[in-house]
Amino acid sequence: MDHSGISVLFEGTNFQRLLGGLWVTVRIAAVALIIGLILGVILGVLRTFKNRPLRIILRLYLEFFRVVPTVVLLFLFYYILPREMNFNLPGDQLATLVFALWVAAEMSDIVRGALISVPQHQKESGKAIGLNRYQLYRYVLIPQAISLEIPATINLATRVIKTTSLLLLISVMDVINIGQQIIEANNHTHPTGVFWVYGLIFLFYFLIDYPLSWWAKRLEKKRLERANG
Amino acid sequence: MKKRSFTKLIAVVGVFATLLLVLAGCGNSKKSSSQSNNPSSVQQIKKNGTIRIAVFGDLPPYGWVNKDGKRVGYDVTLAHKVAKDLGVKVKFVQVNANNRVDALNSNKVDLVLANFTVTPERKQVIDFAKPYMKVSVGVVSPKSKPITSASQLKGKNVIVTKGTTAENYFTSKQPDVKLLKFDSKTQQFNALKNGRGVALADDNSYLYAWSKDNPKYTVGIKSIGPKSYIAPAVKKGNKSLLNWTNKEIDKLTKQSFFVKDYNTQLKPYFGKEVKPSDIVLPVK
The missing domain is CATH 3.40.190.10 (Periplasmic binding protein-like II)
Structure with a gap:
């Protein structure tokens, strides 16, 4: 009886469906991260400019996405905006959009933080040899900022992947949603299936997230070694 | 220092202003959008x-x-x-x-x-x-400690799923009963099995099916509140x-x-x- 729970995973097409759900999860997280990171770098650079109105607008954008919980954002974009302004997207595209905007907001702060923590003399030396603003960012500030921001960025990525578990709220067939279907369909015959299905989902998330956080730790260590000799 | 806190203040006020605008937008457009075209005709x-x-x-x-x-x-x-x-x-x-x-x-x-x-x-x-279809709210409880009347539920934890008829009924008609609310059917039955409440309330037809496969539990109250339709x-x-x-x-x-x-x-x-x-x- 005890080992019968595990058979739930391999009955019919259950395992393929879970992998399919995982693919949906990973795809949404990956596309959102790519779009969000590019947008975030641009916004982060803009936020280091001295232009006041621009900085205030971008700050508002950041605070909005940071203060409002992701659940509320998803709900707002999926249910409330379509009703009010005829803005209709399928669940998975919409999820990608919301996550991309969220990543861009968080990323802009990471990039800004990295850019202003590049030592002041670097910037001044750049100016002294006559670099214009574009060249200053392109050749001096951004290359040095990248190594500072990579660990934080990877942490952000792991957070995004974990947060995709909220997608079942907006009818996206992600790995959690499919897991629940399988649990309910087999609850009568295999009551211990819950443990195995969630266990497998845990393993999936772990296999994706752990290498990322390990990589982040390693990069951080390397950077410190380089900086401190 | 002063300058920075001023910026912060502006940011906070701005966030609220944006939220207000969004909400105000909701109020205004309600009428126009519902009548213009019906994508579900x-x-x-x-x-x-x-x-x-x-x-x-x-x-x-x-x-x-x-x-x-x-x-x-x-x-x-x-x-x-x-x-x-x-x-x-x-x-x-x-x-x-x-x-x-x-x-x-x-x-x-x-x-x-x-x-x-x-x-x-x-x-x-x-x-x-x-x-x-027709159903009414039923209450399922462990056979060892069966709940057979609503009076037994006073002051006890009863498990429900958010947004169901059962939640509605107990919130409006049985305010003495404490509700433990869950997001999905999966979660509510796990909560009952883990003993987080003395009983679970849901549509009776659904509970009949569930208790058939979970013989340790019984639908002690078959019908509570008014009959309802699906x-x-x-x-x-x-x-x-x-x-x-x-x-x-x-x-x-x-x-x-x-x-x-x-x-x-x-x-x-x-x-x-x-x-x-x-x-x-x-x-x-």
């Missing part, structure tokens, strides 16, 4: 060639997914029939109990066939077609699809489609305790 559905129907994905035997990854169940069979009679393909959108209304109102689906109980509160925000739902004001669905339900009731549907989908789950006439509505 029968004509439009036929033109699109697909009807989008909201169903449950985790509620056997009404709407669930079998091991081959196929959607099946009592509601799903009805959904296929509706699509066939409309002459269109069906696209299923999986919903939870508490986002069925939002799915309709934000035009995510045309029709909800997700074990949707008719209540006066829901009638104000969406339109129900004629019912195709009906298809459409977006408020969608007369076109509402009228069509009403005719369809009448026609299917006469053809005793629902008795057949009961026998194929529900009977294996309910066992002998329940008869088709307990669930299916009679021909008028």
